Amino acid sequence: MRVFIAGIDGYLGWPLAQYLAARGHEVAGADKFLRRGWVEEVGGQSALPIYSMDERLQAFHEHFGMPVLFREGDLLDYAFLRQFLADFQPDAIVHLAEMPSAAYSMIDQSHAAFTQQNNVIGSMNVLWAMREVCPTAHLVKLGTMGEYGTPNIDIPEGFFEVEFRGRKDYLPFPRQAGSFYHWSKVHDSNNIMFACNLWGLRATDIMQGVVFGTQINEMGDDPRLCSRLDFDQCFGTVINRFCCQAVIDHPLTVFGSGGQTRGFLPLRDSMQCLAITIENTPEQGEYRVFNQFEECYSIAGLAEQVQQVSAELGLHVQVNHLDNPREEREEHYYRPDRNHLIELGYIPTSDLKAELRTMLRDLMPQRERIQARSAVLIPDIRWNGQRERSNIIDPALIT
């Protein structure tokens, strides 16, 4: 298949290009290198060194025996996007090109407005360009499990049957997002559903859990094929951040009680799920929602597992609870479904500790890079709009 990846330079985009090429798909992609700039802006750097796009493309060609058709450009530049899709005529478009950080979107008015502008208008442009130049392509759009929030009932995949005043309907499940970033994803979901109904486009909206991991098998050991891995308060997702902390002997930073529970999946599972989604095209006009995660864990439980695996490798790391900079429930019910992908053949990796071992081993040689930016490990972006560094709290005082 011909697959277009919007956001091909990102944490998921670069490995996805490789995963798909290894399965015989033809890949094209666009990126504006915004993620590289955002991480610098917040004082971070990728723990794993990453290469320029020219070097990446050269390595890709050598390893997979085919080129990636790459163009640098912004999804907000409609003419650029439309022309690229018209030229490439994709069977599938994987749209990853959004600003992906909750904390970054909560810094201040301009970061919140930027996030929603970039994400909502970028996705809107993809929909209009599809309608105009490739209306039969399948849009695979990355949303997040965070769109649902933490309701006190089970979470279905996008829709549920509801009975109200004696009548029944099958309706979108309520979204209760927890940041301006997460709300941008909800707005995207609504626009995509509408475009499918209105114009007969086809789309899969992926409610993805938090991704972790340093590698997929397809990368081999060529560092140019490696993906980024961030550890700062904005772009370092929790397991990635914990592993970076562990290798420099920095206490693991759990926000609040750590009872917050979320769906997680290793990078290799994310690739597997996206390939399965691409290869199982929905009907024209269909809008479907997949929940995509391997397993649910609490943050405190994850810290404990990282601590245990670190100890096996001779790293004796402490766990600190920090006052929570976010507005979120710390103890709550959480039971989302994830049946659609399993029905299509997704086989979860199901070995968190093995993945953590790989990550810690990959990160140990990068200690100096992490240490050099360790100031970004303690959060100071607060959901109440103030900037204040979190302090350590006594877990015994947490209710």
Ligand SMILES: NC(=O)c1ccc[n+]([C@@H]2O[C@H](COP(=O)([O-])OP(=O)(O)OC[C@H]3O[C@@H](n4cnc5c(N)ncnc54)[C@H](O)[C@@H]3O)[C@@H](O)[C@H]2O)c1
């Ligand atoms: N990584 C996760 O844990 C996770 C979890 C759930 C959902 N997601 C979603 O998956 C997608 C990819 O995530 P990621 O971790 O790879 O993020 P990323 O920031 O590494 O990748 C996104 C890429 O898109 C590019 N981009 C952003 N806006 C653009 C624009 N307007 N024009 C051109 N390029 C643009 C960035 O430069 C970056 O390279 C995002 O939409 C994110 O919200 C990620």
